[in-house]
Amino acid sequence: MRYQPTLVRILASVCLLLLSWQVTAGELPKGILTLDGRDAPPLQLKNLDGAGWDIADARGRWVFVHFWATWCGPCRREMPTIQAIFPEFDAKELEIVLINTAESEDTVFVFLSGVAPDLTPLMDNDGLVTERWQPRGLPATFFVDPDGKLRYLALGGRPWDTPEYLNFIKSLIHQ
Amino acid sequence: MATLTRMSRWAAPLWLASLFFAVPVLAVDSDCAPRVTASGELAPQPPGPCYEDEQVSVRVVLRTPDQLTAFYLGREFSRAAIGKILETCFITPIVHNKTVDVLWLELDEWQFTQGDKVISRINRAYWPDKWREVGLPQAHQSTFGWTLMPEVRDLRLDEGVGGSVVIPMQTSPFRVTMKFPTGADKQGPVKTVVFEDLTCVTNPP
Numbered sequence: 038m039r040y041q042p043t044l045v046r047i048l049a050s051v052c053l054l055l056l057s058w059q060v061t062a063g064e065l066p067k068g069i070l071t072l073d074g075r076d077a078p079p080l081q082l083k084n085l086d087g088a089g090w091d092i093a094d095a096r097g098r099w100v101f102v103h104f105w106a107t108w109c110g111p112c113r114r115e116m117p118t119i120q121a122i123f124p125e126f127d128a129k130e131l132e133i134v135l136i137n138t139a140e141s142e143d144t145v146f147v148f149l150s151g152v153a154p155d156l157t158p159l160m161d162n163d164g165l166v167t168e169r170w171q172p173r174g175l176p177a178t179f180f181v182d183p184d185g186k187l188r189y190l191a192l193g194g195r196p197w198d199t200p201e202y203l204n205f206i207k208s209l210i211h212q
Numbered sequence: 213m214a215t216l217t218r219m220s221r222w223a224a225p226l227w228l229a230s231l232f233f234a235v236p237v238l239a240v241d242s243d244c245a246p247r248v249t250a251s252g253e254l255a256p257q258p259p260g261p262c263y264e265d266e267q268v269s270v271r272v273v274l275r276t277p278d279q280l281t282a283f284y285l286g287r288e289f290s291r292a293a294i295g296k297i298l299e300t301c302f303i304t305p306i307v308h309n310k311t312v313d314v315l316w317l318e319l320d321e322w323q324f325t326q327g328d329k330v331i332s333r334i335n336r337a338y339w340p341d342k343w344r345e346v347g348l349p350q351a352h353q354s355t356f357g358w359t360l361m362p363e364v365r366d367l368r369l370d371e372g373v374g375g376s377v378v379i380p381m382q383t384s385p386f387r388v389t390m391k392f393p394t395g396a397d398k399q400g401p402v403k404t405v406v407f408e409d410l411t412c413v414t415n416p417p
Contacts, residue, residue, distance in 0.1 A: 067370055106355070108287055138358065139351035141288065164354025173365065174373060175358055192371050 082159035100181040115194035120153035139164035243269035273304040292346040301412035306374035309367035321391040334378040
């Protein structure tokens with residue numbers, strides 16, 4: 038029927054509007070704090086494959102900046118949920134960046150190859166970048182907006198693959 | 213004043229009730245009561261005393277020297293560095309703010325005592341000299357720092373925090389009085405939780 042594509046477009050628009058409204062109305066999922074919009078600290082590290090990454094090059098898209106370590110129980114439980122959402126997002130809209138805090142490459146590789154094989158973390162070898170960002174413990178996830186400002190902080194491990202959190206992230210990139 | 217013994221009285225009835233009224237009891241958002249898995253088994257609980265009310269839950273986990281050694285060896289700490297850790301007494305509280313009001317963790321507001329004697333807490337400033345003595349790499353110093361309880365934290369709704377708090381090694385039981393200021397500006401009533409008869413645990417024989 039002819040009206041179907043139009044109907045689908047209208048429904049999709051309504052869904053996006055509702056998602057955007059959820060964030061702008063301040064109804065955030067549990068454990069998400071609004072930050073003051075200050076500039077994100079510098080973040081320039083190499084990943085497990087030795088390739089460099091600089092947050093300054095991520096302007097124009099949201100960045101999910103996630104600090105973690107294998108020795109932290111909540112980090113281990115949360116990691117599969119990050120792997121699950123990884124294919125949901127186009128890196129031009131939202132980039133998922135993992136930062137391992139002060140662990141060896143072997144430790145990180147052994148853990149991630151089992152639970153999150155698609156994710157390539159940045160290695161904060163001496164832990165100093167993590168300390169500069171001042172997360173409220175590990176794990177922690179910052180949302181950096183396309184202008185490089187800190188907008189939200191997720192406290193501790195969150196079930197990112199559940200509709201509540203997935204919709205929250207989608208609402209950000211469709212704002 | 214809230215004490216540990218009050219919590220202990222509730223734990224057993226809650227667990228028994230869970231056997232008969234699985235759905236309502238499972239719905240109780242409790243950190244201290246034993247949890248029942250979907251298969252009806254009791255989920256393993258962290259060891260150590262636990263206090264809980266409608267405002268806060270605090271569990272105090274006490275690690276044996278063998279457990280501490282295993283943890284830090286697994287993080288590739290040297291034996292010399294672990295030796296420095298084992299010279300002291302680690303307790304690991306896990307605090308959960310259950311209210312919409314801000315609950316302040318301020319370790320300087322916590323008091324460790326043995327009778328009338330005050331035990332001075334070992335703070336973060338103690339460690340850099342120790343790590344220099346044993347040549348602990350910066351990466352391991354960073355990891356160690358993240359395993360310590362933060363000195364100050366404004367705990368928001370449903371926010372939890374855990375980590376080690378360190379005191380000099382004790383051979384007798386001690387008490388810890390934890391004071392938590394409340395409210396964004398700390399003008400609310402101070403919440404106090406007391407744990408009696410804690411010990412610096414040794415390895416089982």
